Amino acid sequence: MSTESFAILLSHGGGGEETWRLIRGLFLKYFSNPILNTLEDSAVVNLNPNAKGDFGGVTPFPLRTRIAFTTDSFTVSPLFFKGGNIGKLAVAGTVNDLSVIGAKPLYLSAGFIIEEGFPYPDLEKIVRGMAEEADSAGIKIVTGDTKVVPKGNADGLFINTSGIGEIIYEGLSSSNLKEGDAIIVSGTVGDHGASILALREEMRFDLDVESDCRCMWDLIEMVLLSGAKVHAMRDPTRGGLSAVLHEWAGQSGMGIEIEEENIPLKAPVRGLCEILGLDPLHLTSEGKVVFAVSEEDSDKVLEIVRSHPAGREAMVIGRVIRNPQKRVISKTSWGTKRPLEPPQGELLPRIC
């Protein structure tokens, strides 16, 4: 990794190009194995159960349990925001990472790193937020860990959640995009990123946008059980919609053409982006899903998603095309086409 800087930069954690360089140049260099190397939001692993039941003398092989396993550390600042707090976010984020690989979320772990002096009532609110979100998604927090570090060694509270789920839909993968697939987004993008950004000390906008932070398994399950051919799913968190589309294009070797005017965007989010010169496609969502769906099923999936309260504003925003340059092309509202730049640089540290 000789081309890397010799210190870790904020951009290495932004979810953009620098993050991918760190993952490929360092983590894959040392940890490489076929499961990790898929670089999906969740690992999919096979377990061979020690089947001890009564099988009438039949050896129950080939028998396997396919589970998804994922982890995420949450460092969001501030800890409380419109629409949620770090606890709700930590549950929703990991549940969604399991969900988009086609796994029914079952069990979560919770690891707390707490700065000495952290107010107990705040911790209780956060823990309650986790419990409520977990209950609403029907999952259990089954194991945990608590570390307290001296004042000044951490900023308030960091939470790691890891999760396991059972694969109920096989084959979802970034490399699975097919020509003609419809790209569907389940609602407005960038709500979480905009709501956090507006709270930062340097800003203090009174922005009329809540974080969309929410477990999405209920909506995703409806789509997966419908029999529709879904090829890939992703929650557009760090790096936003742009990061998802670039990852998909890169991994599948296909192109993606999107129509900007079809991307759902709340007016205040658009306004904030205009003021700050930010691309809303780089802003984090925490309660949205992007689907790549086979062409013939796209109407059906759109209808299902829109029938769910969290998916009312879903839109088909683009198509998968053959394109040897593997680029993501964005059609502007006045009909011109431009390549959509992948997210890079510092973006917003501690957005999730």
Place this chain on the structure above:
Amino acid sequence: MSTESFAILLSHGGGGEETWRLIRGLFLKYFSNPILNTLEDSAVVNLNPNAKGDFGGVTPFPLRTRIAFTTDSFTVSPLFFKGGNIGKLAVAGTVNDLSVIGAKPLYLSAGFIIEEGFPYPDLEKIVRGMAEEADSAGIKIVTGDTKVVPKGNADGLFINTSGIGEIIYEGLSSSNLKEGDAIIVSGTVGDHGASILALREEMRFDLDVESDCRCMWDLIEMVLLSGAKVHAMRDPTRGGLSAVLHEWAGQSGMGIEIEEENIPLKAPVRGLCEILGLDPLHLTSEGKVVFAVSEEDSDKVLEIVRSHPAGREAMVIGRVIRNPQKRVISKTSWGTKRPLEPPQGELLPRIC
């Protein structure tokens, strides 16, 4: 939790009485479920596989996969120490938490929280340490996450590892101690704690002790496969041997009587404790196992443990006794008995 202070203290993370109060008063209050409530080092969960194999027409139920799931965040300071670094520790710690519940460790996640400006060469050494320890234990790191926080928002690097393993030995539990069980410790206690303590700025002892940080599955597997009746196992990390014994006594409703002179202790560790007035039974080990083994199998287990390079100094250190006061009794080298105090207070922050 009205009796608690209204701010989180270092002692809440020490693994002693205050940690247990936080777990019971806050986390169990909100997250309570039968799996979490066992409060073992790993959760044991049942998965019902979607058994899609050919069973000759026999419905393969009751069929289940029993897996262990655990999490641990590592905040050790300093990051490098004699015998290891935070990366090796993060792998060994989680592997050991799976192992002591009777689960063969299979897959780990790795979540990094990195402070902006952290030296890349140090990160690479740590990642290499993780890879080497994982390889030596035959497990795979299959999923991960990287967050970078601005300078001053964290102290260097924190790592969370979560892990899943397959239960190969059922029934290990803190509440499973039986009268007459032998308490066996696999080697000298407190090596990790002493080696970290000596490196702290305020100390700078040149202590001739390495951290014992090491995956213990290989040794544990030998014991479990031997057919010996093991009732409980634990790695004596935060709070040391004393925390394990108190947890076992409390959960099982039994008493434990130990003989102090049988507890293996390296001379420099003993010396450091004498100078600082610390109880070595409160010091962290990261490559040791405490076993509660049925009386008739204790010689056999001791022999197996001693046959392993990491268990040469194993000793029977005590017995489980009936004791309505549920206390841990320590017999001193001059024959008097005293109650062993549970660990409490600040102990050593950032020891693991």
